[in-house]
Amino acid sequence: MAHISQRYQTPGGWVQMVECYLMCQSDNGSITDSHPLRRWSNNYIRSLEGIKDPRAPQRLQSLFTAAGFVEIEHTMIPMPLCGWSNDPRTRRIGDANRDNIQQALSNLAIFPFTRRLGMAIEDVRALVASACVDAANPGLKAYFPIYVCIGKKPGP
DSSP, X not given: OHHHHHHHSOTTOEEEXXXXXXXXXXXXXXXXXXXXXXXXXXXXXXHHTXXXXXXXXXGHHHHHHHTTXXXXXXXXXXXXXXXXXXXXXXXXXXXXXXXXXXXXXXXXTHXXXXXXXXXXXXHHHHHHHHXXXXXXXXXXXXXXXXXXXXXXXXXX
16 A cells, blocks of 8 residues: 555655554453454454455554655554543543444454354354453453554655
8 A cells, every 4th residue: 555655645745554453452461362352353364364464554664665655653552442541531532442342343253254264153243242341341451553654755
């Protein structure tokens, strides 16, 4: 995507890309591979192999560099899956995001888990239900990393 943006961007113009990496993380390190939310993430990433690269958000900076952008700024913002943060603003974001995450965990899983991984729909629903419990648990401090990258096309 960065190479397409570079092709059509005016010299001296700026491009920003924001991508979510759906591998759940924990602010306190409490999520392990045995947690349903982590199993959901691992399955999601496996289900997309060969179709798209779900790990691409982690490489935005190198993609911008390879596309020829300069003055690149790159950051990761944790998007809380529920209202677990001590920071009031981040807690409000997590509270507001909770329902979105509950729906997304189901909506993003059904097709790739059943068709690409061959899981039975009942197993997918059970995993999603358990992952939703994890996502809503403030003690796990779960988040999805949001990667933001800004770059300038060389020129005037």
